[in-house]
Amino acid sequence: MVPAMTSLRFLAALLVAAPSLLPAQQPSRDSRKIYAEFCASCHGDKLEGGSAPSLLGGVWKHGGDDASIAASIRDGRLENGMPPFGATVSEKEIRALVVYIREQAGHAAGRNNPAPRPAGDVAAKGKLHSFRLQTVIPGLREPYAIAFLPDSRVLVTEKRGTLRVVEKGVLLPEPVTGLPSVDSGGQGGLFDVVPHPDFARNGWLYLAFSDQQKSDPHRGAVMTTVVRGRLKDNAWTDQQVVFRAPSETFRHGGNHYGGRIAFDKNNLLFFSIGERGNQNDAQDLTRPNGKIHRLHDDGRVPADNPFLKTPGAIPSIWSYGHRNPQGLRFHPATGELWAHEHGPRGGDELNRIQRGLNYGWPVATFGMNYDGRPVTDVTVRPDIQPPVTYWLPSIAPCGLAVYTGDRFPKWKNHLFVSSLAAQELRRLEIGKDGTVIDQEIIFKGLGRMRDVANGPDGFLYVLLQDRVARLVPDGQ
Numbered sequence: 001m002v003p004a005m006t007s008l009r010f011l012a013a014l015l016v017a018a019p020s021l022l023p024a025q026q027p028s029r030d031s032r033k034i035y036a037e038f039c040a041s042c043h044g045d046k047l048e049g050g051s052a053p054s055l056l057g058g059v060w061k062h063g064g065d066d067a068s069i070a071a072s073i074r075d076g077r078l079e080n081g082m083p084p085f086g087a088t089v090s091e092k093e094i095r096a097l098v099v100y101i102r103e104q105a106g107h108a109a110g111r112n113n114p115a116p117r118p119a120g121d122v123a124a125k126g127k128l129h130s131f132r133l134q135t136v137i138p139g140l141r142e143p144y145a146i147a148f149l150p151d152s153r154v155l156v157t158e159k160r161g162t163l164r165v166v167e168k169g170v171l172l173p174e175p176v177t178g179l180p181s182v183d184s185g186g187q188g189g190l191f192d193v194v195p196h197p198d199f200a201r202n203g204w205l206y207l208a209f210s211d212q213q214k215s216d217p218h219r220g221a222v223m224t225t226v227v228r229g230r231l232k233d234n235a236w237t238d239q240q241v242v243f244r245a246p247s248e249t250f251r252h253g254g255n256h257y258g259g260r261i262a263f264d265k266n267n268l269l270f271f272s273i274g275e276r277g278n279q280n281d282a283q284d285l286t287r288p289n290g291k292i293h294r295l296h297d298d299g300r301v302p303a304d305n306p307f308l309k310t311p312g313a314i315p316s317i318w319s320y321g322h323r324n325p326q327g328l329r330f331h332p333a334t335g336e337l338w339a340h341e342h343g344p345r346g347g348d349e350l351n352r353i354q355r356g357l358n359y360g361w362p363v364a365t366f367g368m369n370y371d372g373r374p375v376t377d378v379t380v381r382p383d384i385q386p387p388v389t390y391w392l393p394s395i396a397p398c399g400l401a402v403y404t405g406d407r408f409p410k411w412k413n414h415l416f417v418s419s420l421a422a423q424e425l426r427r428l429e430i431g432k433d434g435t436v437i438d439q440e441i442i443f444k445g446l447g448r449m450r451d452v453a454n455g456p457d458g459f460l461y462v463l464l465q466d467r468v469a470r471l472v473p474d475g476q
């Protein structure tokens with residue numbers, strides 16, 4: 001039998017015959033290293049193909065869904081020279097290999113089909129609209145969020161903990177005084193600024209920020225806090241704490257704060273807190289992190305919140321199982337609450353947030369750890385709300401808007417997502433069935449973006465690293 005085999009088949013047979021290299025209990029390995037060790041010799045160092053087919057082109061002989069790719073790896077396609085790896089690579093590692101293949105294929109597709117990068121007065125051509133990018137507010141430092149007040153002032157938070165005011169189109173040189181002190185280390189900072197829906201009457205502004213304990217026993221621990229206050233001249237006054245988690249729940253470390261705020265039509269206040277780098281906290285209802293919360297505008301707990309009867313639960317929790325939600329907005333037409341969150345590598349999610357539901361982190365995810373090791377091989381579970389879509393490769397989303405203007409009529413009610421690592425502005429069209437029916441990279445490559453917002457003028461605003469810019473239709 002052996003002489004009749006092609007050399008590929010012979011090699012495959014050898015691999016099958018080899019004793020298991022991986023006792024089940026051993027810690028998972030980096031998928032990139034597994035690929036280099038077990039796959040590159042046939043599929044090429046960069047997955048580009050060699051004696052075996054390329055894994056980059058999106059053409060799959062045995063099915064392109066995750067389960068089929070995993071089955072090819074686990075069970076092999078021995079008759080055609082693809083050895084089975086179920087004995088040497090664990091089920092979780094196979095899941096991470098699928099993520100790795102998708103990630104590399106995504107990067108390759110991006111290189112072959114680069115997204116628009118608007119420059120100067122040159123218009124960028126989009127699928128539905130062409131646009132130019134105009135600088136509106138220069139001279140900022142890592143702007144995090146933008147709010148347009150009914151009196152035509154514009155507020156911009158900066159990550160380092162400063163709130164800036166634009167009056168009659170001019171950025172005031174001095175930041176607002178009297179703000180709460182912000183721990184801006186790591187991913188910390190001053191996050192969202194959102195006016196109360198009745199701002200014109202009551203003047204309340206809401207801020208979310210990373211709040212550090214100043215005294216023992218929890219000195220140095222940090223959590224996202226929400227306050228409200230008013231602006232008098234250029235000073236922050238009348239401050240009231242809307243949400244501050246119990247001191248003993250604050251966490252050390254500088255990651256995953258969430259920090260977005262949104263009001264619904266009944267003036268109920270929703271806000272997000274990331275899991276602060278403690279992934280299991282996201283499933284623990286006695287912890288405030290890894291959750292989306294819901295309160296009255298003055299911080300009282302609504303009587304119909306979902307976990308009021310759960311012993312020990314933080315009463316403001318509305319949904320849980322979140323990793324780091326940095327986008328949270330109501331859809332003005334449907335009234336639905338939309339959120340996105342940073343997943344691990346390859347698991348950024350877009351979610352529709354509903355009362356009391358579990359969004360899965362870290363027990364179900366489409367991503368893997370940053371070091372290429374698996375988190376879990378579970379992507380969906382009946383008791384877990386699946387994402388509306390996920391991004392693989394990751395984009396690191398930060399900032400979300402539903403476009404309501406009329407300058408770009410074909411963009412109306414589409415979701416816009418800005419991002420950090422991928423430096424992209426994305427447009428997503430949601431179909432009647434609630435799924436994403438179209439997605440486009442509007443532009444890419446102008447640096448990290450922390451927010452995207454509707455302007456009162458109907459233009460779409462984006463926050464770049466050092467300025468606020470807006471998209472205007474070509475020719476206007």
Ligand code: HEC
Binds near residue numbers: 042061
């Ligand atoms: C001995 C060479 C060899 C090695 C090693 C190898 N493959 Fe393959 N692989 C093949 C060949 C040949 C095919 C095409 C099989 C066919 O045409 O049915 C294939 C097919 C596949 C497919 C299915 C492709 C499709 O179009 O449906 C996947 C996925 C895959 N390999 C992944 C891997 C991964 C991941 C590894 C490492 C864990 C690996 N392979 C290691 C030779 C190899």
